[in-house]
Amino acid sequence: MQRNYLKFKTDNEQIRLLQNTWHSVYQNSYAEGLKFLIKGLNLPIHNIGDVLDKIEKKIPIQYILKKWSFYEGEYFINENVLIPRPETEILVDYVTSKFKDKKNILDLGTGSGCIAVELSKKLQTAKITGVDISAKAIELAKKNNSQTENHVNFFTSNWFSNVNQKYDLIVSNPPYIAKSLNLDESVSFEPLIALYSENQGLADLSKIITYSINYLQMNGVLMLEHGIGQENYLQEKMIKEGFKKIELIKDLKDINRFIIGHR
Numbered sequence: 603m604q605r606n607y608l609k610f611k612t613d614n615e616q617i618r619l620l621q622n623t624w625h626s627v628y629q630n631s632y633a634e635g636l637k638f639l640i641k642g643l644n645l646p647i648h649n650i651g652d653v654l655d656k657i658e659k660k661i662p663i664q665y666i667l668k669k670w671s672f673y674e675g676e677y678f679i680n681e682n683v684l685i686p687r688p689e690t691e692i693l694v695d696y697v698t699s700k701f702k703d704k705k706n707i708l709d710l711g712t713g714s715g716c717i718a719v720e721l722s723k724k725l726q727t728a729k730i731t732g733v734d735i736s737a738k739a740i741e742l743a744k745k746n747n748s749q750t751e752n753h754v755n756f757f758t759s760n761w762f763s764n765v766n767q768k769y770d771l772i773v774s775n776p777p778y779i780a781k782s783l784n785l786d787e788s789v790s791f792e793p794l795i796a797l798y799s800e801n802q803g804l805a806d807l808s809k810i811i812t813y814s815i816n817y818l819q820m821n822g823v824l825m826l827e828h829g830i831g832q833e834n835y836l837q838e839k840m841i842k843e844g845f846k847k848i849e850l851i852k853d854l855k856d857i858n859r860f861i862i863g864h865r
């Protein structure tokens with residue numbers, strides 16, 4: 603829709619337009635989304651018409667704002683990467699408190715680079731690498747890399763295909779959703795490759811466990827984020843591949859969400 607005239611509206615008028623459009627789409631639900639949007643937009647803006655169009659299409663506010671907070675940083679986000687989730691912050695917290703001594707860390711399926719960049723801020727003497735199969739994700743991760751002095755080394759790789767060394771710690775939040783699962787409509791804007799995995803969501807997690815053992819130093823650690831109810835399968839898989847001291851870690855809703863194994 604041609605909405606050029608809207609750019610001359612004042613910030614209060616733009617707020618009213620946003621509220622009206624939001625309510626026509628979401629009614630009274632998801633009010634916090636509108637709050638975040640108004641706060642993040644820095645009104646008045648010249649392209650308010652585009653924003654209203656995107657609200658009407660139910661595009662997630664993170665993709666409208668093109669940025670989102672994760673842990674202690676703010677990340678450029680676009681439709682080529684997953685929107686960073688709050689539960690993944692637990693992984694960063696855990697690594698920065700329990701694995702401070704790790705000097706060489708690999709983040710598999712780095713997406714926006716949010717895990718790798720936050721780790722590099724906290725573990726300043728560690729060398730951090732982030733890989734992703736998506737060249738467009740790596741392009742964005744490199745842009746996000748500029749928020750730290752301790753630059754992460756980002757490159758494309760199909761899991762370990764371009765990885766040529768061993769690490770003290772490998773972390774990953776891989777795609778783990780079963781293709782049969784019906785998800786919320788908002789998720790349909792995120793890249794399929796970031797969300798879904800074959801074999802009830804377990805295919806990529808399994809591959810990572812199998813290959814990791816060859817890319818970990820002796821006493822190296824693998825920490826994976828996973829889906830609801832996948833922990834028993836993953837625990838058995840880790841034992842089968844020779845991992846020891848396996849631990850399960852819960853998320854903010856008290857659901858098992860992370861698995862750790864030691865080589």
Ligand SMILES: C[S@@+](CC[C@H](N)C(=O)[O-])C[C@H]1O[C@@H](n2cnc3c(N)ncnc32)[C@H](O)[C@@H]1O
Binds near residue numbers: 685
């Ligand atoms: C769930 S997203 C996680 C993104 C980011 N690490 C985060 O936590 O917000 C999974 C990521 O794995 C990547 N990915 C999927 N298959 C891959 C593969 N075979 N090799 C490397 N990366 C892959 C996707 O492109 C996506 O960026």
